Amino acid sequence: MAFIAPFKGILFAPEKVKDMSKVLTPPYDVISPEEQEAFYQAHPNCVIRLILGKKTPEDNEENNPHTRSAAYYKEWQEQGVLAKDKELCFYLIATEFEALGKTHERLGLVAAVRLTPFSEGKVLPHEQTYSGVKSERLALFKKVHANFSSIFSLFPDTDGGAFEKMHQVVLEQAPDVDVIDYAGHRQRMWRITDPETQEFLGKKAGEESVYIADGHHRYETSLAFMEFLESENPGLPEDHPARYVMMYLASMADPGMIILAAHRMLAKLSDAAKAAFLEKAPEYFDITEFDAEAGREDFLAALENQTERTAIGVALTGEPLRLMVIKPGAMDKVFEGEIAPELRDLDVTVLRDLIFLKLLGLTEADMDDHDFISYDTRHREVLDKVARGEAAAGFILNATKIQHVRNVAKAGLTMPRKSTYFYPKVITGMAMKSLKADE
Structure with missing residues (x-):
């Protein structure tokens, strides 16, 4: 072509x-x-x-x-x-x-x-x-x-x-x-x-x-x-x-x-938004907590080893680290008919559409705001910035696989922005x- x-x-x-x-x-x-x-x-x-x-x-x-x-x-x-x-x-x-x-x-x-x-x-x-x-x-x-x-x-x-x-x-x-x-x-x-x-x-x-x-x-x-x-x-x-x-x-x-993952950081997050997110998240995710300091390596290993279901690592200032593993069928239940099947269970889709837009109530304008949302391929750097209070929240992803890119392309679709870092x-x-x- x-x-x-x-x-x-x-x-x-x-x-x-x-x-x-x-x-x-x-x-x-x-x-x-x-x-x-x-x-x-x-x-x-x-x-x-x-x-x-x-x-x-x-x-x-x-x-x-x-x-x-x-x-x-x-x-x-x-x-x-x-x-x-x-x-x-x-x-x-x-x-x-x-x-x-x-x-x-x-x-x-x-x-x-x-x-x-x-x-x-x-x-x-x-x-x-x-x-x-x-x-x-x-x-x-x-x-x-x-x-x-x-x-x-x-x-x-x-x-x-x-x-x-x-x-x-x-x-x-x-x-x-x-x-x-x-x-x-x-x-x-x-x-x-x-x-x-x-x-x-x-x-x-x-x-x-x-x-x-x-x-x-x-x-x-x-x-x-x-x-x-x-x-x-x-x-x-x-x-x-x-x-x-x-x-x-x-x-x-x-x-x-x-392909490396582009992890996300949010510059600010209100106490109310954080509390609402933590209250609503268990409806959609199986959540395991890790000590923010002593449990860091176990947290990262658990995220990397989670291959059966989509998992997001969540770091919030002053909070334990949380491994959030999507519950079976959760994305289908929320987004069937709205998001194509090839995109629905991608890590970046779960993060963007379920966590950012639905649970945290962010807007498309927020997604475009480079002062509000930033990216880094180094997961430890993201965790360090959250721990130091330089970022209010960090979200650690597993990398998108080339097969996902191929499947999405074959379906004539486009992935969410910053899905990949080649x-x-x-x-x-x-x-x-x-x-x-x-x-």
């Missing part, structure tokens, strides 16, 4: 950039100010200058992070620091990393994917997102006419054929790039130029819908940029590069697909894509 094609990437030239590890970063939206400064210091050609430029008090319409990004991008191409590939390529990236006590490797195919509205069903969000296109990113697009970061997407790969083909490339060919990145992960990249391999992978990756895992706003911004160009240039050619967005496509059959984030700087017709 999705149209996936090779493209001529813009790459860092190895003869100009001797240490590729110094020019790579994570996506712009997970970089802290301290990390931004560290990346700036790492290398004069670090991609940070393109994706997240520093602001200055003197910034204006003519001189700002976006205009400076465009200037660096142009200058680096003129200097040969960045060079356009001479062949149409797919770029295969293998990321080796540690997670959950083991070493894993995830494969992703960087390709050009035809932009289509979500309503067409060819490219879909895998989970609900926060509203609104990032106008700041659109302003950057208008200056640079390029994709510097790949959108992380998933494709079903029902028979595992695409993953096997990518794995074959990894086993049989020497990589074009092999570095240890900023996070200590090994990053290898292969240029796939063989037409038969390209055709096979393009068809396999696009035979069903593609699901965005990370980068929903960047996709919507790409659509907005394409529409902007159409308004400026009526009759924009169908093969114009801006009609395609750079994606990192990962197979759902990849055993290296690691780890690690996709590397930025390995390959870039021009959005100009003359490049």
Whole structure:
């Protein structure tokens, strides 16, 4: 369904950039100010200058992070620091990393994917997102006419054929790039130029819908940029590069697909709301209490080992830790006909719809309020913040399994927001894509 094609990437030239590890970063939206400064210091050609430029008090319409990004991008191409590939390529990236006590490797195919509205069903969000296109990113697009970061997407790969083909490339060919990145992960990249391999992978990756895992706003911004160009240039050619967005496509059959849980914290919770919640919860949950300090490890182990029924770990300031295990049929009783069966028993659905909305009485506006609700993949950090009173409540989840993602996608549904945290984030700087017709 999705149209996936090779493209001529813009790459860092190895003869100009001797240490590729110094020019790579994570996506712009997970970089802290301290990390931004560290990346700036790492290398004069670090991609940070393109994706997240520093602001200055003197910034204006003519001189700002976006205009400076465009200037660096142009200058680096003129200097040969960045060079356009001479062949149409797919770029295969293998990321080796540690997670959950083991070493894993995830494969992703960087390709050009035809932009289509979500309503067409060819490219879909895998989970609900926060509203609104990032106008700041659109302003950057208008200056640079390029994709510097790949959108992380998933494709079903029902028979595992695409993953096997990518794995074959990894086993049989020497990589074009092999570095240890900023996070200590090994990053290898292969240029796939063989037409038969390209055709096979393009068809396999696009035979069903593609699901965005990370980068929903960047996709919507790409659509907005394409529409902007159409308004400026009526009759924009169908093969114009801006009609395609750079994606990192990962197979759902990849055993290296690691999903971490995004635990929740609430900044405040009234005594009345807390009391009402604790009074009503036993109607829906079997509850076990643990001492907030001495029982912490037993609490976490009990949560992890609860595989039969959905379980939520609840930490409230000044209260014992509580393991809440949903009673059989409780979600069906409350939400039958309202929430699809594929979504009903997901940890995030139980937390959002039953605990947050029904039992705590939170609103959709609360869900959108980043000052009120925050997320962290580190369960001990959440418990520490609640214990210190830095958060009023913490909710610990088991991670969503890739099979849940597959089932929800197959049913044509989207998961609640922050259902998944795919780890690690996709590397930025390995390959870039021009959005100009003359490049």
